[in-house]
Structures are given as C-alpha cells and as structure tokens.
Amino acid sequence: MKIRTATIADAALLTELSVVTMREAFGPPHNPAQLVEEYIDSAFSVAQLTAELSDPRSVFFLLELNGLAIGYAKIRQTKPPRQIPELYRRVGAAVEIQRIYLLTAHTGRGQGRLLMDHCLDWARQALYQAVWLGVWEHNERGLAFYQKNGFERVGFHYFMFGSERQRDYWMIKPLNKPA
8 A cells, every 4th residue: 555646647547536436426326427427527637637736736645556546635725715713714724635535446444544644644744733625415424434534514615516506514623633
C-alpha cells in the first residue's frame, strides 16, 4: 500500500479513477444513471483534471495497491463557507477535503482510513487548525465514515449534481489533537 502525491502526468489515470468511483458511489440505485453521467461530463475530463492538478491551491493523493490506483483524495485550499465556525474561517486556518474516493472493491478494509489519515496528517503538517468537507445528505456510508473519523455537521449547502440540485452537509474536524 502506497500513498503518493499525484502530478500532471497522472491526469488521465485520475480522470479514469474519478469516473469509476463517481459511478460506483452515486450511480443507481442512489441517482439515475443519466444524472451521474451529466455530472461526470461536467467535472471529469482529462483537461479538467489537468487544470486542477496544475492549481497550486490543490493537491491530489493517489492510494495505490501493488502499483494500481484504488483511491484518491483532493485537498483544496480555499475560503471555508460561512457555516464553518468563525474561528476556522480565517485565511489559512482550515482546508477542504474536496474529494475522497475509493474503488468499491476496496471499501471496508481500512484503506479509506489510511487515505483520510494521510490527508489529516498533511493538513497538520501544513499547520491548518481544521479540515472541512461537504457530503451529500443521502450518502449514509460517507456520513458514517466521516463521523467515525471525528467530523461533525455544521450546516448545509446546495450542490448541482448534473441538472439536479442536491443538499450537502458541511462537516468539520478540528486538528488540535492527533487522529
């Protein structure tokens, strides 16, 4: 098991992994296939991932098993939403885990926890005081995973998933203690 920082050379690999994990996590029976494909078309092209990998405010981590990518995470350094406690809305106080996905065949084995721990360790080393993220209100597995990892709900926002407006919960985890 290895976690490494992705580079622009990984754009095609990351695009493929993003598409597969998005379909697995949010496709039928959770959402109609057409809706998922609309979102994929708008969010996951090689050009789009190349641009995200080139953005100095973003960092991607690839989780590999025997040389094959089985999951990834994206951290984005951006201003937290207003629902995040004021203490963490200062510039440089909190960072977002914008994406964290694992191939379904590898869930339930502690590999998602390894990827999460890597993100949290990265944030601590970068001296962030908290990590925040958004999760779809109907993603019960994701909600349970984040709560198990010490995240708490602090609000919600609406997110366009393809042509449908869905509600995501904002969650935050203070980093004043090791995981």
